[in-house]
Amino acid sequence: MSNNRLDKGKFVNKLHQLQKRLFRMEQNEGHSVEKFGKRKGMLKRLVDKIKGTYKPKSILRDTDLENEIF
Numbered sequence: 191m192s193n194n195r196l197d198k199g200k201f202v203n204k205l206h207q208l209q210k211r212l213f214r215m216e217q218n219e220g221h222s223v224e225k226f227g228k229r230k231g232m233l234k235r236l237v238d239k240i241k242g243t244y245k246p247k248s249i250l251r252d253t254d255l256e257n258e259i260f
Contacts, residue, residue, distance in 0.1 A: 198240055205236045 212229055215222055 196239060196242075201236050201239050205233070205240065208233055208236065 208229060215226060
């Protein structure tokens with residue numbers, strides 16, 4: 191299996207776990223409220239990975255590489 195291929199089953203499992211956590215947060219007031227925004231962002235990234243539209247952000251910028259000597 192190529193390293194470039196994503197295991198969508200793994201992402202679907204993580205998505206389901208995250209949905210359960212968000213549902214529990216709505217049912218139990220005050221349960222992990224500070225993590226709500228972080229979990230919503232993770233939810234969007236997982237859905238994008240499953241759809242195949244996810245493009246990770248590069249840590250290095252192109253301008254950083256221009257000054258490097260290889």
